[in-house]
Amino acid sequence: MAFWDLIPTYALAFLAYQIGRNPSLFISSSKPQHKMVSPDSDLPMGKYPAKKHALKVKNYFQSRKSEKKAQSALLIAGGEIEPIKYCDQTKEFRQNRYFFYLTGVNIPGSAVFFDFENDKLTLFLPNVDSDDVMWSGPPLGPEEALEKFDVDEVLYARQLPPFLGKFESCHIYTTDLDNIHDPSVAELLVPSDPDLFYALDEARLTKDEYEIELLRRAAKITDNCHLSVMSALPIEKNEGHFHAEFTYHAIRQGSKHQGYDPICCSGPNCSTLHYVKNDENLENKQSVLIDAGAEWENYTADVTRCFPLSGKFTKEHREIYDTVLKMQTEVMNRIKPGVDWEKLHVLAHRVLIRSFLNLGIFKAGYSEEEIMDRKASLCFFPHGLGHLLGMDTHDVGGHANYEDPDPLLKFLRLRRPLEENMVVTNEPGVYFNPFLIKEFLMKYPKRKEVVNEEVMEKYMYVGGVRIEDDILVTADGFENLTGITSDPEEIEKIVSDGIKKGRSHFHVIN
Structure with a gap:
């Protein structure tokens, strides 16, 4: 195909998307409607609260230890750039989450020291490498940091080595020695103490207002991305196109x-619960x-x-969708501090059973109890019904028990009562999977x-339905951070509008 023949394909696809995109972000009827928005207003003010987090960790840690405050400190090395084997390129950098919690720093090769005696937090930046400066420019200096x-x-x-020399009589705890390359430093450290991990996880369990604002921003970006995927069916012919559409709009909003x-x-x-292929075509499919x-x-x-791919739920798809929405709604109405998450999980199963009896x-001939x-x-x-959310998708502190002999609870990642300022996912689902059936x-x-x-x-072709929202537990209930609608009729309108507008203006080439 000649170069000029390619232009209409890309141009039509782009224009079909722009015209097919619904300008409004549909919100369930219990919430006010608003347009697709920029999340800039959700940026938190000031610095990431590293000192507040360090003190929180200290308090949890000392509650487990009989040592005096002057006898202990904390050192954590951040993540490093990892090379790809047999290649001159590197893996995508992902900062050590415990390190980030104590610093808010995304610079590879950094470390942090927290002195429990005087509550002094010291950041160690990587040494300046002239080759790195040549290729990547000057790094952040101490004054700027x-x-x-x-x-x-x-x-x-x-x-760092001479700095730690002042703390030779101190117990210096660390998570691990993976990125500690100096033996003189490593020999001063106490790695893998269970009380330290307890303190770090308990500190991260509940979020402060700064963290909540970061999560709100991530949620609004995500809302816009899901809306864009629903609205762009004329140019989506493969599961990979959904993937591309979502990530494209995330990056456009600053989420790389x-x-x-x-x-x-x-x-x-x-x-398939954690489907990873993302590459099959959509022909003869009904559900997404x-x-x-x-x-x-x-x-x-x-x-x-x-x-629904067609813009209209089939009978069976809608029946399963309504079942899952009912499961989620009944759980949502009971979310508040002190509620046992296990009981909400069991409630979701009961709602499923009642629906399946009706269907x-x-x-x-069998009762709900049987x-x-x-x-x-x-x-x-x-x-499981859901999990904690924060820096990790499955965030720390949930007390999961994957050895539980009760198969109904074995994969439940949150096994403790809800607390104010926890952020959890409420994500029931119903699946018709041949492997699970077997x-x-x-x-x-x-x-x-x-x-x-x-x-x-009759329901096997649906595959499965899951509805998942991100929920902040408040003092007297909850706040749903997720804004993209889950109302089935509003979803049909978004999808149908995108299809109609795209088809009425262009014939999109595969």
Whole structure:
């Protein structure tokens, strides 16, 4: 094909997207509607609160130790640039989350020291390398770093050994020795203390206002990305196009990283919980599931939305969608401090069972309690209701127990009561997956007995439905940080409007 023949393809695709994009961000009826917005207003003011975080860690740590304050300190080395084996390029840099929590610093090769006696926080920058300056420009210097970050002192890495010489009689705790390359430094450190990890995780468990604003920004970027994916079906012919559309709009809004690899699936592929292929075409498919979250300053959103490819839910797709929406809504209405997350997880299973009894997937001759006792719902909802969210998609402090003999709770990542300023995902799902049916249903006669397999077969083409929102637990309830609509009729309108506008103006070439 000649060069000039390619121009109409790209031009039409771009214009079809621009015209097909719905200008409004649809919000469920309980919230005010507003247009697709720039998240600039959600930028927190001031410096990342490193000192506040360090003191929080100290308090949790000392609550577990009998040592006097003067006897302990903390040193954590940040992440480093890692080379790709047999290649002159490097892996994408991802900062050590514990280090970032104590500094707000994204500079590779840095370290941080916190003196528990005088609460002094010292940042160590990597030594200046002239070759790096030649290729990448001058690095941030100590004076600039002191101005930018919430620390008391900034030194270079070469100053660390003599600096630590003043603390030879002190217990200097660290997470690990992975990025400690000087033996004289390593021998002064106490790595992998369980009380330190306890303190770090408990400190990160609840978020301060600065962190919440970072999460709000990530959430609004994510809202816009999901809206764009729903609106651009005329130019989306492959699951990979969903992936490309989402990441394109995230980067355009300043989010260069995703909290995790986006899950972009269609039809029966929607039944795979963490689908990774993202490359099958959409022909003869009815349903779409997109699980993706943009990241902002190492804090990530995590949102899942489902929609019909045609712009109109089929009967079976809508019935399963309504089931999941009911599961999520009943859980949402009970979120507040003190509520046991395990009980909400069990509630979601009960809502599923009631719906399946109404749909005939579970046989009418069995009660909700019988089906619950047999754990038959596990086949269709095998994962946990949700998890903590913050710097990590599955954030720390959840007390998961993957050895739990109860299969209904085994994969639940949050096993503690809710607290104010926790951020959690509320993400129930229903799946029709041949592997799950074989593993969790067919091998258990008592579970199989309650399922009408003929009725179940009618839903297999749907694959699965998951609806996921990011929830801040407040003093008396919750705040939903996710704004993109989950209302099925509003979703149909977004998708249909995109299809109509795109088709009415252009014939899009594959």
